[in-house]
Amino acid sequence: MSIYLNQLGIVCALGNGVDEVRQALFADAPSGVAPYVCLGKTLHLGAVTSELAAQDALPPMLHSRNNALLLTALAQIRPAVDAAIARFGAARIGVVLGTSTSGIGEAQAAIAQHQATGQLPAHFHIAQQELGSPATALSILLGLAGPVMVISTACSSSAKAIASAARLLNADMCDAVICGGVDSLCDFTVAGFTALESVSAERCQPMNIHRNGINIGEGAALFLMSKEAESDAVALLGWGESSDAHHISAPAPDGQGAITAMQAALDRACLQASDIDYINLHGTATQQNDAMESLAIHRLFGSETLCSSTKPLTGHTLGAAGVIEAAICWLTLKTGQLPPHWWDGEIDPAIAPLALVKPSFKPARPPRYALSNSFAFGGSNASLIFGRR
Numbered sequence: 523m524s525i526y527l528n529q530l531g532i533v534c535a536l537g538n539g540v541d542e543v544r545q546a547l548f549a550d551a552p553s554g555v556a557p558y559v560c561l562g563k564t565l566h567l568g569a570v571t572s573e574l575a576a577q578d579a580l581p582p583m584l585h586s587r588n589n590a591l592l593l594t595a596l597a598q599i600r601p602a603v604d605a606a607i608a609r610f611g612a613a614r615i616g617v618v619l620g621t622s623t624s625g626i627g628e629a630q631a632a633i634a635q636h637q638a639t640g641q642l643p644a645h646f647h648i649a650q651q652e653l654g655s656p657a658t659a660l661s662i663l664l665g666l667a668g669p670v671m672v673i674s675t676a677c678s679s680s681a682k683a684i685a686s687a688a689r690l691l692n693a694d695m696c697d698a699v700i701c702g703g704v705d706s707l708c709d710f711t712v713a714g715f716t717a718l719e720s721v722s723a724e725r726c727q728p729m730n731i732h733r734n735g736i737n738i739g740e741g742a743a744l745f746l747m748s749k750e751a752e753s754d755a756v757a758l759l760g761w762g763e764s765s766d767a768h769h770i771s772a773p774a775p776d777g778q779g780a781i782t783a784m785q786a787a788l789d790r791a792c793l794q795a796s797d798i799d800y801i802n803l804h805g806t807a808t809q810q811n812d813a814m815e816s817l818a819i820h821r822l823f824g825s826e827t828l829c830s831s832t833k834p835l836t837g838h839t840l841g842a843a844g845v846i847e848a849a850i851c852w853l854t855l856k857t858g859q860l861p862p863h864w865w866d867g868e869i870d871p872a873i874a875p876l877a878l879v880k881p882s883f884k885p886a887r888p889p890r891y892a893l894s895n896s897f898a899f900g901g902s903n904a905s906l907i908f909g910r911r
Contacts, residue, residue, distance in 0.1 A: 525688050525758045526751040527908070531598030531702075532849050533591055534741030534836050535568035539598055544853050547835065550882065552864040554835040555725050555737045560712050566725050568739020568837020569707055583647035584659045586625035587706040591742040592656050593663070595702065602746050603664065603700060610697040613667040617657045618687040620679025620703035621672055622841030625650035627708030656704050668696050674841065676898035677804070678763075679703055680743075681844025681906055685761035687747050697748060703842040704742035711840070712738055718771065720808055726838075728805035728831035728863070729812050729878065731870040736806050739837020743845040745852075756852050759891070759909045760793070762786025766901025772810050773897055777818030780895065783903040784822055787893065791907045795823045798907070799889035800860055800879075802847045804897045805831020806838055811897060813873045820874035830863035830879040844896040844904060851892040851908045858888030 532539065535554035536546040546553050555568045575593035577585045596603070607615055632646035649655060653674045661670045669690055673683045680703025687701035715721045715738060722735040747758070763786065766779035773779070788795060801823070804815055819829065832850050839846050850861055863878040891909045898904075 525691055525747060525749060526755040527745040527747055527758060527852055528752040528755055529599040529602045529746040530743065530849055530852055531595035532743040532846065533570055533572065533594045534839065534846055535570060535739055536835055538572035538594065544857065547850060547853060547861055548857065548859045552725065552835055555739065555837050561709055561716065563723065565712070565721060565723050566737045567707060568737055568839065570740055579663055580659055582645060583649040584655055586628050586650045586655065588621065588623060588625055588704055589656055589659045591706055591740065592659065592704040595742040595744045596660065599744060599746055606698040606746060607664065612665055614697040615666050616669040616687065616690050616696040616699040617660045617666060618683045618690065618699055618701045619657045619672050620674065620683040620841045620844060621653060621656055621705055622674055622676055622679055623705045623708065623711060624653050624655050626710055627706055630708055630710045660700060675902040676900065677840055677843050678896040678898035678902045678904040679841035679844065681848065681894070681896035681904035682763060684758065684845060684848060684906060685763060685904065688758055688761065691747065691749055699747045700744055701747050702742065702744035703845040705740055705840045705842040707738060707740040722807060725834050726807035727865040728803065728807040728833060729816060729870060729873065729876065730865050731868045733807040733809065733812060735808055737833065737837040739839040741836065741839045741842050741846055743842065743849045754856065756855050757909050758906065760787040760791030760907040762790065762905045764903045766903065768901050771899045773814040774901060775810065775814055777814045777821065779901055779903045780815060780818035780897055781822050783905040784818065784893065784895070787905040787907045793891060793907065798823065798827055798891050798893050800854055800892045801827055801829035802851055802892065802894040803829050803831040804895040805833055807833065815895065815897065816874040816876055819876060825875045826877055828860060828877050828879050830861050832861050834864045847894045848906055848908070851894050854889060854892055855908060855910050858885070860885055860889065
């Protein structure tokens with residue numbers, strides 16, 4: 523049974539809405555990630571600067587920047603969501619999201635005030651930082667009665683949310699699912715990755731010999747997923763998940779967990795590695811992740827399949843990365859254009875060679891199948907395959 527991603531709402535450093543993101547994604551120069559002062563340092567971050575949706579319709583205990591980003595993405599697909607609810611009923615619509623931050627920024631501000639004054643802000647509620655807050659917010663706002671869940675597996679969260687949403691549809695527990703993810707910038711997250719010596723002050727350069735860490739970003743993306751295709755639909759053809767069981771933060775260096783996830787996605791999609799036209803790399807620009815991923819892709823796909831990392835444009839949006847990069851694959855298949863790999867071209871000879879998409883590259887034919895990788899702390903791996911059939 524085919525599963526279709528019929529509607530997309532998105533907000534990230536590249537823009538607010540499908541049109542803005544598409545134009546910036548395929549532009550002749552990189553944008554999105556920009557310098558900001560954070561923790562007393564100037565860092566390149568993927569911050570959202572557009573106006574966000576109001577949260578007046580939510581209970582105060584669910585107010586957070588995270589949920590404002592989420593509602594901004596929802597507003598873009600709200601007519602289609604309302605039509606699905608009217609058609610199928612509130613009990614047949616599910617919500618599956620991924621996040622890693624939820625409302626931790628609000629908790630950080632509340633603790634700072636408590637340290638200064640001895641009192642928490644009157645508007646602060648512990649529910650703001652609960653991981654279930656984003657899905658609860660959507661369910662309450664839309665009056666839904668179907669399955670509602672949040673997956674939090676670090677950087678694979680929203681990729682796994684897409685796979686979980688597909689399972690709900692295949693099990694006939696839902697007729698449509700609002701699936702995606704959201705994460706928001708805050709000092710706490712930046713400080714954590716800085717402590718790991720994983721943050722780059724400049725625009726990150728995945729696969730580069732001088733790569734030195736990530737640009738942290740924020741954003742939200744939502745798909746309305748169902749078994750029925752609208753015109754010009756993109757299908758979720760396959761997904762694969764695996765666990766390295768290797769280290770709390772470092773990936774297994776042999777790439778076997780990544781290979782297992784990618785091969786499982788190919789098997790579910792009934793495709794061969796040679797069928798894939800484009801791979802959206804996890805591509806964090808950290809030493810160990812890029813070395814592992816390049817090795818895994820080279821072993822499974824060789825060095826001819828076109829690929830790129832889009833994190834130099836969006837930043838690493840952590841729990842939202844899987845769905846934002848799924849959205850980039852969706853735009854790739856819709857437009858026939860490939861996202862460029864923005865870097866200075868200085869190859870690391872110590873890692874496996876990849877066919878990185880050059881700026882202004884025009885494919886000989888529109889891509890038909892795209893794969894997106896998300897590899898998280900704890901060795902939580904997820905790969906998704908999208909296609910036009």
